Amino acid sequence: MVNPHTVMYEAELNRIQTSVSALVQAANAKCVFVVDKNGQFIASSGEVENMDATSLASLTAGNIAATGGMAKLLRENEFTTQFHEGKNAHIYIQLVGNRVILVVIFDAKSSLGLVRLRVRKTSDELVEIFEQMAKKSAEPGGGSAFAEITDEDIDNLFND
Amino acid sequence: MTFINLMAREINCKIVYYGPGLCGKTTNLQFIFDKTKPTSRGKMVSLATETDRTLFFDFLPLELGEIRGFKTRFHLYTVPGQVFYDASRKLILKGIDGAVFVADSQIARADANEESLDNLRVNLAEYGLALDKIPYVIQYNKRDLPSVMSVEELRASLNPDGVPEFEAVASDGTGVFETLKAVARLVFLELKKSGA
Numbered sequence: 001m002v003n004p005h006t007v008m009y010e011a012e013l014n015r016i017q018t019s020v021s022a023l024v025q026a027a028n029a030k031c032v033f034v035v036d037k038n039g040q041f042i043a044s045s046g047e048v049e050n051m052d053a054t055s056l057a058s059l060t061a062g063n064i065a066a067t068g069g070m071a072k073l074l075r076e077n078e079f080t081t082q083f084h085e086g087k088n089a090h091i092y093i094q095l096v097g098n099r100v101i102l103v104v105i106f107d108a109k110s111s112l113g114l115v116r117l118r119v120r121k122t123s124d125e126l127v128e129i130f131e132q133m134a135k136k137s138a139e140p141g142g143g144s145a146f147a148e149i150t151d152e153d154i155d156n157l158f159n160d
Numbered sequence: 161m162t163f164i165n166l167m168a169r170e171i172n173c174k175i176v177y178y179g180p181g182l183c184g185k186t187t188n189l190q191f192i193f194d195k196t197k198p199t200s201r202g203k204m205v206s207l208a209t210e211t212d213r214t215l216f217f218d219f220l221p222l223e224l225g226e227i228r229g230f231k232t233r234f235h236l237y238t239v240p241g242q243v244f245y246d247a248s249r250k251l252i253l254k255g256i257d258g259a260v261f262v263a264d265s266q267i268a269r270a271d272a273n274e275e276s277l278d279n280l281r282v283n284l285a286e287y288g289l290a291l292d293k294i295p296y297v298i299q300y301n302k303r304d305l306p307s308v309m310s311v312e313e314l315r316a317s318l319n320p321d322g323v324p325e326f327e328a329v330a331s332d333g334t335g336v337f338e339t340l341k342a343v344a345r346l347v348f349l350e351l352k353k354s355g356a
Contacts, residue, residue: 010167038255040163065251
């Protein structure tokens with residue numbers, strides 16, 4: 001009765017990667033991240049070397065979850081967009097298809113208007129990709145690599 | 161919801177530590193953080209108040225090694241234990257793969273334990289989940305304190321179904337890794353079942 005797994009396939013991951021790389025260019029952003037609503041990192045592009053993507057993913061998902069909670073209190077379905085303005089860096093967060101979160105980090109080289117405009121196109125692309133992936137994921141055999149996990153495999157994980 | 165990345169060959173699982181206020185959830189994560197090689201863990205993120213009470217969650221990403229050619233990553237979360245943080249507590253359960261209930265063994269916290277466990281059941285139900293259907297273990301923490309209930313008493317009130325249970329002193333690490341290992345094992349067994 002645990003939630004079904006989310007399985008990310010290579011073909012769709014490549015398409016996501018292409019899409020976010022194009023967004024970095026088009027929006028003149030520093031970097032772009034795609035994370036799922038449960039806080040799992042999916043993809044990134046741009047200047048990401050010094051970013052702690054795992055923490056960013058978890059905090060973004062927490063942020064979206066908290067905002068979603070506020071929306072419910074106001075009888076809104078979701079607040080799909082957030083913008084946080086810093087001194088040098090700004091962050092634009094867009095909920096995509098109520099499934100994943102697009103995070104765009106940018107500075108003075110870009111503008112909120114441009115980011116907002118470009119995110120719209122990428123969101124449409126991502127909605128389509130994730131719908132396709134969800135269908136694929138629902139097909140039997142998604143997690144079949146794990147059907148043969150043994151107790152020994154599990155014990156080995158904790159050996160050190 | 162186990163997250164499987166076939167391209168990077170990674171499995172990501174979410175474990176949530178639940179329990180009443182000050183039962184030792186954050187202390188469990190802190191000990192795991194302190195005792196794990198830096199190469200096997202990420203940063204521990206704590207969203208806490210100025211008095212170090214968990215406000216939203218603690219988060220610790222852990223890498224446990226490989227299984228069947230897949231890297232296994234566990235994302236450990238704690239919830240805020242204080243009763244009035246229920247709205248945020250509920251949010252953390254989204255996408256849960258396994259739960260650890262940390263009980264405070266002190267006699268004075270008997271009611272708080274039961275209330276928190278009921279609250280866990282109610283909040284899981286909002287996601288269509290039930291405690292007896294997900295990977296779940298229980299930890300009786302603070303066994304070193306003077307006025308504690310016996311394990312039999314704790315079991316009778318908190319663990320009638322006999323899920324794996326562990327005595328712990330999270331502040332010195334006793335029982336912490338045993339608890340984590342047990343819930344991880346159950347998560348993998350669930351993964352195995354669903355992959356069959």
